[in-house]
Amino acid sequence: MAELKVKLGSDSYDIHIGTNWISELANQFTQMKFSSNALIISDSNVAPLYSNKIAAVLNSVGFSTEHYSIDPGEQSKSATDAMDIYTKAIESKLDRKSPIVALGGGVVGDLAGFIAATYLRGVPFIQIPTTLLAQVDSSVGGKVAINHPLGKNLIGAFYQPELVFIDTLFLDTLPERELYTGLAEVLKYGVISDCDFFDYLRQNSNDILMKRPETIIKIIHRSCQIKADIVSTDERETGLRAILNFGHTIGHAIEAYTNFEKYNHGEAVAIGMHGAALISYHMGLCSAEVVEKICHCITKFHLPLKAAHCPADKILPLLVRDKKVINGKLNWVLIKDLGQVTIVNNVPDAIIAAALNEIT
Numbered sequence: 001m002a003e004l005k006v007k008l009g010s011d012s013y014d015i016h017i018g019t020n021w022i023s024e025l026a027n028q029f030t031q032m033k034f035s036s037n038a039l040i041i042s043d044s045n046v047a048p049l050y051s052n053k054i055a056a057v058l059n060s061v062g063f064s065t066e067h068y069s070i071d072p073g074e075q076s077k078s079a080t081d082a083m084d085i086y087t088k089a090i091e092s093k094l095d096r097k098s099p100i101v102a103l104g105g106g107v108v109g110d111l112a113g114f115i116a117a118t119y120l121r122g123v124p125f126i127q128i129p130t131t132l133l134a135q136v137d138s139s140v141g142g143k144v145a146i147n148h149p150l151g152k153n154l155i156g157a158f159y160q161p162e163l164v165f166i167d168t169l170f171l172d173t174l175p176e177r178e179l180y181t182g183l184a185e186v187l188k189y190g191v192i193s194d195c196d197f198f199d200y201l202r203q204n205s206n207d208i209l210m211k212r213p214e215t216i217i218k219i220i221h222r223s224c225q226i227k228a229d230i231v232s233t234d235e236r237e238t239g240l241r242a243i244l245n246f247g248h249t250i251g252h253a254i255e256a257y258t259n260f261e262k263y264n265h266g267e268a269v270a271i272g273m274h275g276a277a278l279i280s281y282h283m284g285l286c287s288a289e290v291v292e293k294i295c296h297c298i299t300k301f302h303l304p305l306k307a308a309h310c311p312a313d314k315i316l317p318l319l320v321r322d323k324k325v326i327n328g329k330l331n332w333v334l335i336k337d338l339g340q341v342t343i344v345n346n347v348p349d350a351i352i353a354a355a356l357n358e359i360t
Helices: 024-030 047-059 079-091 106-121 132-138 168-173 176-193 195-203 205-209 213-233 240-245 248-257 265-282 288-300 312-319 349-359
Strands: 002-006 013-018 037-043 064-070 100-104 125-129 143-148 151-158 163-167 332-337 340-344
Touching: 002 213, 013 024, 013 213, 024 047, 024 163, 037 047, 037 079, 037 106, 047 064, 047 100, 064 079, 064 106, 079 106, 079 143, 100 106, 106 125, 106 132, 106 143, 106 151, 125 132, 132 176, 132 213, 151 248, 163 168, 163 213, 168 213, 176 195, 176 213, 176 240, 176 265, 176 288, 195 205, 195 213, 195 288, 205 213, 213 240, 240 248, 240 332, 240 340, 248 265, 248 312, 265 288, 265 332, 265 349, 288 332, 312 349
Parallel strands: 013 163, 037 064, 037 100, 100 125, 125 163
Antiparallel strands: 002 013, 143 151, 332 340
16 A cells, blocks of 8 residues: 655645455545545446445445446546536535545546535545546545537536545456556656656556556555645646646647547647657757657657647647647747756747648
8 A cells, every 4th residue: 555645734635546446445535524424526437346346345434425427438428417506416416525426537527526515515525546547646636627519628616535546456357558658647747747757658658558466556646745745836737837747738639639539638649748748849848869869759658649640730729729838928848958847938829830741
Protein backbone atom coordinates (compact mmCIF):
# COMPACT_ATOMS: atom_id res chain seq x y z
CA MET A 1 0.00 0.00 0.00
CA ALA A 2 1.11 3.54 -0.76
CA GLU A 3 -0.41 6.77 0.50
CA LEU A 4 -0.23 10.39 -0.60
CA LYS A 5 -1.88 13.57 0.61
CA VAL A 6 -3.12 16.37 -1.60
CA LYS A 7 -2.50 19.39 0.65
CA LEU A 8 -5.27 21.94 0.20
CA GLY A 9 -5.92 23.20 3.71
CA SER A 10 -9.44 22.29 4.81
CA ASP A 11 -9.98 20.55 1.45
CA SER A 12 -6.97 18.23 1.83
CA TYR A 13 -7.52 14.54 1.12
CA ASP A 14 -5.65 11.26 0.92
CA ILE A 15 -4.87 9.05 -2.06
CA HIS A 16 -4.63 5.37 -1.11
CA ILE A 17 -2.98 2.98 -3.56
CA GLY A 18 -2.94 -0.80 -3.15
CA THR A 19 -3.54 -4.16 -4.80
CA ASN A 20 -6.51 -6.43 -4.15
CA TRP A 21 -7.64 -4.48 -1.11
CA ILE A 22 -11.22 -3.39 -1.79
CA SER A 23 -12.13 -4.58 1.72
CA GLU A 24 -10.01 -1.71 3.13
CA LEU A 25 -12.64 0.68 1.77
CA ALA A 26 -14.86 -0.24 4.72
CA ASN A 27 -12.28 1.12 7.14
CA GLN A 28 -11.96 4.33 5.15
CA PHE A 29 -15.72 4.94 5.12
CA THR A 30 -16.13 4.33 8.84
CA GLN A 31 -13.63 7.15 9.48
CA MET A 32 -15.74 9.64 7.49
CA LYS A 33 -18.71 11.54 8.92
CA PHE A 34 -21.14 10.53 6.19
CA SER A 35 -24.87 9.94 6.20
CA SER A 36 -25.83 6.31 5.73
CA ASN A 37 -27.23 6.65 2.17
CA ALA A 38 -24.66 6.44 -0.65
CA LEU A 39 -25.05 6.66 -4.43
CA ILE A 40 -22.62 4.67 -6.59
CA ILE A 41 -22.30 6.01 -10.13
CA SER A 42 -20.67 3.74 -12.69
CA ASP A 43 -21.02 2.77 -16.36
CA SER A 44 -22.36 -0.32 -18.07
CA ASN A 45 -18.86 -1.77 -18.55
CA VAL A 46 -17.71 -1.43 -14.96
CA ALA A 47 -20.96 -1.86 -13.02
CA PRO A 48 -21.42 -5.61 -13.74
CA LEU A 49 -17.85 -6.29 -12.63
CA TYR A 50 -17.47 -4.20 -9.50
CA SER A 51 -20.55 -2.25 -8.43
CA ASN A 52 -21.99 -5.03 -6.25
CA LYS A 53 -18.57 -5.68 -4.69
CA ILE A 54 -18.21 -2.05 -3.63
CA ALA A 55 -21.80 -1.99 -2.41
CA ALA A 56 -21.22 -5.13 -0.31
CA VAL A 57 -18.23 -3.52 1.39
CA LEU A 58 -20.21 -0.38 2.20
CA ASN A 59 -23.25 -2.40 3.31
CA SER A 60 -21.01 -4.31 5.74
CA VAL A 61 -20.40 -1.09 7.68
CA GLY A 62 -23.98 0.14 7.69
CA PHE A 63 -24.38 2.04 4.44
CA SER A 64 -27.44 1.74 2.24
CA THR A 65 -26.39 1.97 -1.42
CA GLU A 66 -28.17 3.02 -4.59
CA HIS A 67 -26.71 2.52 -8.05
CA TYR A 68 -26.80 4.51 -11.27
CA SER A 69 -25.14 3.30 -14.48
CA ILE A 70 -24.43 5.44 -17.54
CA ASP A 71 -23.47 4.47 -21.07
CA PRO A 72 -19.67 4.43 -21.56
CA GLY A 73 -18.12 7.36 -23.42
CA GLU A 74 -17.89 11.14 -23.49
CA GLN A 75 -21.46 11.48 -24.76
CA SER A 76 -22.68 10.61 -21.26
CA LYS A 77 -21.05 13.72 -19.78
CA SER A 78 -24.12 15.69 -20.77
CA ALA A 79 -26.67 17.93 -19.12
CA THR A 80 -29.33 15.32 -19.91
CA ASP A 81 -27.48 12.55 -18.06
CA ALA A 82 -26.71 14.92 -15.20
CA MET A 83 -30.40 15.76 -14.80
CA ASP A 84 -31.29 12.05 -14.70
CA ILE A 85 -28.74 11.50 -11.92
CA TYR A 86 -30.08 14.47 -9.93
CA THR A 87 -33.49 12.80 -10.13
CA LYS A 88 -31.99 9.54 -8.85
CA ALA A 89 -30.28 11.38 -5.98
CA ILE A 90 -33.52 13.12 -4.97
CA GLU A 91 -35.55 9.91 -5.19
CA SER A 92 -32.87 8.14 -3.10
CA LYS A 93 -33.25 10.83 -0.40
CA LEU A 94 -29.57 11.77 -0.45
CA ASP A 95 -28.83 14.58 2.01
CA ARG A 96 -25.87 16.94 2.34
CA LYS A 97 -23.77 14.30 4.10
CA SER A 98 -24.57 11.48 1.66
CA PRO A 99 -21.51 10.40 -0.36
CA ILE A 100 -21.55 10.12 -4.11
CA VAL A 101 -19.10 7.44 -5.23
CA ALA A 102 -17.53 7.52 -8.69
CA LEU A 103 -16.69 3.96 -9.71
CA GLY A 104 -15.16 3.99 -13.17
CA GLY A 105 -12.93 5.89 -15.52
CA GLY A 106 -12.54 9.58 -16.24
CA VAL A 107 -15.99 10.08 -17.73
CA VAL A 108 -17.68 8.61 -14.65
CA GLY A 109 -15.42 10.61 -12.33
CA ASP A 110 -16.01 13.91 -14.14
CA LEU A 111 -19.77 13.44 -14.28
CA ALA A 112 -20.19 12.09 -10.74
CA GLY A 113 -17.96 14.86 -9.42
CA PHE A 114 -20.04 17.50 -11.20
CA ILE A 115 -23.17 16.03 -9.62
CA ALA A 116 -21.52 15.98 -6.18
CA ALA A 117 -20.39 19.60 -6.57
CA THR A 118 -23.84 20.88 -7.49
CA TYR A 119 -26.42 18.63 -5.80
CA LEU A 120 -27.61 20.44 -2.66
CA ARG A 121 -24.70 22.86 -3.33
CA GLY A 122 -22.18 20.14 -2.61
CA VAL A 123 -22.12 16.67 -1.07
CA PRO A 124 -19.20 14.34 -0.20
CA PHE A 125 -17.44 12.90 -3.24
CA ILE A 126 -15.39 9.67 -3.34
CA GLN A 127 -13.22 8.64 -6.30
CA ILE A 128 -12.68 4.92 -6.96
CA PRO A 129 -10.97 5.02 -10.37
CA THR A 130 -10.96 1.77 -12.35
CA THR A 131 -8.81 2.76 -15.34
CA LEU A 132 -5.13 3.65 -15.36
CA LEU A 133 -6.00 7.01 -16.93
CA ALA A 134 -8.34 7.88 -14.08
CA GLN A 135 -5.98 6.50 -11.42
CA VAL A 136 -3.06 8.68 -12.49
CA ASP A 137 -4.90 11.76 -13.69
CA SER A 138 -8.59 12.58 -13.62
CA SER A 139 -9.36 11.23 -10.12
CA VAL A 140 -6.81 13.61 -8.57
CA GLY A 141 -7.08 17.37 -8.55
CA GLY A 142 -10.76 18.18 -8.29
CA LYS A 143 -11.62 19.10 -11.87
CA VAL A 144 -15.21 18.00 -12.52
CA ALA A 145 -17.31 18.79 -15.56
CA ILE A 146 -19.85 17.96 -18.21
CA ASN A 147 -19.47 18.61 -21.92
CA HIS A 148 -21.20 21.07 -24.22
CA PRO A 149 -21.90 20.23 -27.88
CA LEU A 150 -19.31 22.88 -28.81
CA GLY A 151 -16.53 21.66 -26.53
CA LYS A 152 -15.30 19.26 -23.87
CA ASN A 153 -15.44 20.09 -20.14
CA LEU A 154 -16.70 23.64 -20.75
CA ILE A 155 -19.25 23.41 -17.91
CA GLY A 156 -17.60 22.46 -14.62
CA ALA A 157 -16.06 23.31 -11.31
CA PHE A 158 -13.14 22.67 -9.02
CA TYR A 159 -14.48 20.27 -6.39
CA GLN A 160 -12.11 18.11 -4.39
CA PRO A 161 -12.95 14.52 -3.37
CA GLU A 162 -12.93 13.39 0.23
CA LEU A 163 -10.88 10.34 -0.73
CA VAL A 164 -9.24 8.72 -3.76
CA PHE A 165 -9.11 4.94 -3.40
CA ILE A 166 -6.99 3.10 -5.99
CA ASP A 167 -6.86 -0.68 -6.37
CA THR A 168 -4.63 -1.97 -9.17
CA LEU A 169 -6.77 -5.10 -9.27
CA PHE A 170 -9.21 -3.15 -11.45
CA LEU A 171 -6.55 -3.09 -14.19
CA ASP A 172 -6.81 -6.88 -14.57
CA THR A 173 -10.07 -6.40 -16.48
CA LEU A 174 -8.91 -3.30 -18.37
CA PRO A 175 -8.67 -3.73 -22.17
CA GLU A 176 -5.15 -3.24 -23.52
CA ARG A 177 -6.13 -0.13 -25.45
CA GLU A 178 -7.32 1.47 -22.19
CA LEU A 179 -4.01 0.61 -20.53
CA TYR A 180 -2.16 2.37 -23.34
CA THR A 181 -4.34 5.47 -23.09
CA GLY A 182 -3.50 5.77 -19.39
CA LEU A 183 0.18 5.52 -20.18
CA ALA A 184 -0.09 8.68 -22.28
CA GLU A 185 -0.83 10.66 -19.12
CA VAL A 186 1.90 8.82 -17.20
CA LEU A 187 4.37 9.75 -19.92
CA LYS A 188 3.18 13.36 -19.71
CA TYR A 189 4.29 13.58 -16.08
CA GLY A 190 7.81 12.56 -16.98
CA VAL A 191 7.98 15.11 -19.79
CA ILE A 192 6.67 18.05 -17.75
CA SER A 193 8.25 17.41 -14.36
CA ASP A 194 10.70 14.53 -13.92
CA CYS A 195 13.29 13.45 -16.49
CA ASP A 196 14.37 10.53 -14.27
CA PHE A 197 10.79 9.25 -14.25
CA PHE A 198 10.69 9.63 -18.03
CA ASP A 199 13.84 7.49 -18.29
CA TYR A 200 12.31 4.92 -15.92
CA LEU A 201 9.30 4.63 -18.21
CA ARG A 202 11.52 4.12 -21.26
CA GLN A 203 13.69 1.54 -19.56
CA ASN A 204 10.85 -0.43 -17.97
CA SER A 205 8.29 -0.31 -20.77
CA ASN A 206 8.04 -4.11 -21.04
CA ASP A 207 7.31 -4.59 -17.32
CA ILE A 208 4.76 -1.77 -17.48
CA LEU A 209 2.98 -3.28 -20.48
CA MET A 210 2.91 -6.65 -18.70
CA LYS A 211 1.35 -4.89 -15.68
CA ARG A 212 3.88 -6.20 -13.19
CA PRO A 213 2.37 -5.17 -9.82
CA GLU A 214 5.42 -3.47 -8.30
CA THR A 215 6.04 -1.51 -11.50
CA ILE A 216 2.41 -0.44 -11.86
CA ILE A 217 2.26 0.68 -8.22
CA LYS A 218 5.41 2.73 -8.76
CA ILE A 219 4.20 4.55 -11.86
CA ILE A 220 0.79 5.26 -10.33
CA HIS A 221 2.37 6.54 -7.13
CA ARG A 222 4.87 8.80 -8.90
CA SER A 223 2.25 10.15 -11.30
CA CYS A 224 -0.13 10.95 -8.45
CA GLN A 225 2.72 12.46 -6.46
CA ILE A 226 3.63 14.85 -9.28
CA LYS A 227 0.02 15.86 -9.80
CA ALA A 228 -0.63 16.23 -6.05
CA ASP A 229 2.38 18.52 -5.69
CA ILE A 230 1.22 20.69 -8.60
CA VAL A 231 -2.41 20.83 -7.45
CA SER A 232 -1.36 21.65 -3.87
CA THR A 233 0.55 24.64 -5.22
CA ASP A 234 -2.08 25.81 -7.70
CA GLU A 235 -5.53 24.33 -7.09
CA ARG A 236 -7.45 26.47 -9.60
CA GLU A 237 -5.00 26.64 -12.47
CA THR A 238 -3.89 30.23 -12.13
CA GLY A 239 -0.27 29.38 -12.87
CA LEU A 240 1.76 26.19 -12.41
CA ARG A 241 -1.15 23.77 -12.81
CA ALA A 242 -1.48 24.78 -16.45
CA ILE A 243 1.55 22.62 -17.27
CA LEU A 244 -0.67 19.56 -16.74
CA ASN A 245 -2.31 20.53 -20.04
CA PHE A 246 0.75 19.51 -22.06
CA GLY A 247 -0.52 17.76 -25.18
CA HIS A 248 -4.15 18.50 -24.35
CA THR A 249 -4.65 21.61 -26.50
CA ILE A 250 -4.28 19.70 -29.76
CA GLY A 251 -5.61 16.52 -28.15
CA HIS A 252 -8.96 18.07 -27.24
CA ALA A 253 -9.29 19.51 -30.75
CA ILE A 254 -8.71 16.07 -32.27
CA GLU A 255 -11.27 14.52 -29.92
CA ALA A 256 -13.82 17.18 -30.87
CA TYR A 257 -13.21 16.87 -34.61
CA THR A 258 -13.62 13.08 -34.49
CA ASN A 259 -16.69 13.37 -32.23
CA PHE A 260 -14.87 11.44 -29.47
CA GLU A 261 -15.23 8.26 -31.51
CA LYS A 262 -11.98 7.58 -33.40
CA TYR A 263 -9.38 8.36 -30.72
CA ASN A 264 -9.74 7.92 -26.99
CA HIS A 265 -8.39 10.59 -24.66
CA GLY A 266 -4.88 9.20 -24.20
CA GLU A 267 -4.43 8.60 -27.91
CA ALA A 268 -5.46 12.17 -28.69
CA VAL A 269 -3.14 13.49 -25.97
CA ALA A 270 -0.25 11.40 -27.35
CA ILE A 271 -0.76 13.01 -30.77
CA GLY A 272 -1.06 16.37 -29.03
CA MET A 273 2.22 15.82 -27.17
CA HIS A 274 3.90 15.07 -30.49
CA GLY A 275 2.46 18.28 -31.91
CA ALA A 276 3.50 20.34 -28.88
CA ALA A 277 7.00 18.86 -29.07
CA LEU A 278 7.25 19.87 -32.73
CA ILE A 279 6.06 23.39 -31.93
CA SER A 280 8.67 23.55 -29.15
CA TYR A 281 11.39 22.51 -31.58
CA HIS A 282 10.29 24.97 -34.28
CA MET A 283 10.22 27.74 -31.65
CA GLY A 284 13.84 26.93 -30.80
CA LEU A 285 12.98 25.82 -27.27
CA CYS A 286 14.14 22.20 -27.37
CA SER A 287 16.41 19.96 -29.39
CA ALA A 288 15.44 17.47 -32.07
CA GLU A 289 16.76 14.74 -29.74
CA VAL A 290 14.11 15.61 -27.12
CA VAL A 291 11.37 15.35 -29.73
CA GLU A 292 12.77 12.01 -30.90
CA LYS A 293 12.86 10.58 -27.35
CA ILE A 294 9.25 11.58 -26.74
CA CYS A 295 8.12 10.08 -30.03
CA HIS A 296 10.01 6.87 -29.33
CA CYS A 297 8.35 6.49 -25.92
CA ILE A 298 4.89 7.25 -27.33
CA THR A 299 5.39 4.50 -29.90
CA LYS A 300 6.70 2.06 -27.26
CA PHE A 301 3.41 2.38 -25.41
CA HIS A 302 1.41 1.60 -28.56
CA LEU A 303 0.11 5.13 -28.91
CA PRO A 304 -0.30 7.08 -32.17
CA LEU A 305 1.90 9.94 -33.33
CA LYS A 306 -0.47 11.17 -36.03
CA ALA A 307 -4.19 11.76 -36.41
CA ALA A 308 -5.15 10.16 -39.70
CA HIS A 309 -7.82 11.91 -41.78
CA CYS A 310 -7.93 14.94 -39.48
CA PRO A 311 -7.06 17.84 -41.82
CA ALA A 312 -4.94 20.55 -40.23
CA ASP A 313 -7.25 23.27 -41.52
CA LYS A 314 -10.16 21.61 -39.69
CA ILE A 315 -8.25 21.15 -36.43
CA LEU A 316 -6.87 24.70 -36.31
CA PRO A 317 -10.22 26.50 -35.71
CA LEU A 318 -11.07 24.09 -32.88
CA LEU A 319 -7.99 25.20 -30.91
CA VAL A 320 -9.57 28.57 -30.12
CA ARG A 321 -12.31 26.83 -28.11
CA ASP A 322 -9.69 25.65 -25.66
CA LYS A 323 -10.27 26.71 -22.04
CA LYS A 324 -6.72 28.08 -21.96
CA VAL A 325 -7.54 30.88 -24.41
CA ILE A 326 -7.26 34.22 -22.60
CA ASN A 327 -8.05 37.46 -24.41
CA GLY A 328 -7.89 35.62 -27.70
CA LYS A 329 -4.42 34.21 -27.02
CA LEU A 330 -3.84 30.49 -26.67
CA ASN A 331 -1.46 29.42 -23.92
CA TRP A 332 0.75 26.58 -25.14
CA VAL A 333 2.64 24.28 -22.77
CA LEU A 334 5.95 23.76 -24.55
CA ILE A 335 9.13 21.81 -23.79
CA LYS A 336 12.52 23.27 -22.97
CA ASP A 337 13.99 19.89 -21.98
CA LEU A 338 12.71 16.62 -20.56
CA GLY A 339 11.25 17.47 -17.17
CA GLN A 340 11.13 21.19 -17.95
CA VAL A 341 8.31 23.05 -19.69
CA THR A 342 7.21 26.64 -20.17
CA ILE A 343 3.99 28.42 -21.09
CA VAL A 344 4.03 30.49 -24.28
CA ASN A 345 1.19 32.60 -25.67
CA ASN A 346 2.83 34.04 -28.77
CA VAL A 347 3.33 31.01 -31.02
CA PRO A 348 3.10 32.20 -34.64
CA ASP A 349 0.20 30.80 -36.64
CA ALA A 350 2.61 29.49 -39.26
CA ILE A 351 4.41 27.31 -36.69
CA ILE A 352 1.13 25.95 -35.36
CA ALA A 353 -0.05 25.16 -38.89
CA ALA A 354 3.27 23.50 -39.76
CA ALA A 355 3.11 21.26 -36.66
CA LEU A 356 -0.50 20.32 -37.39
CA ASN A 357 0.44 19.38 -40.95
CA GLU A 358 3.16 17.08 -39.58
CA ILE A 359 0.81 15.21 -37.25
CA THR A 360 -2.26 14.87 -39.47
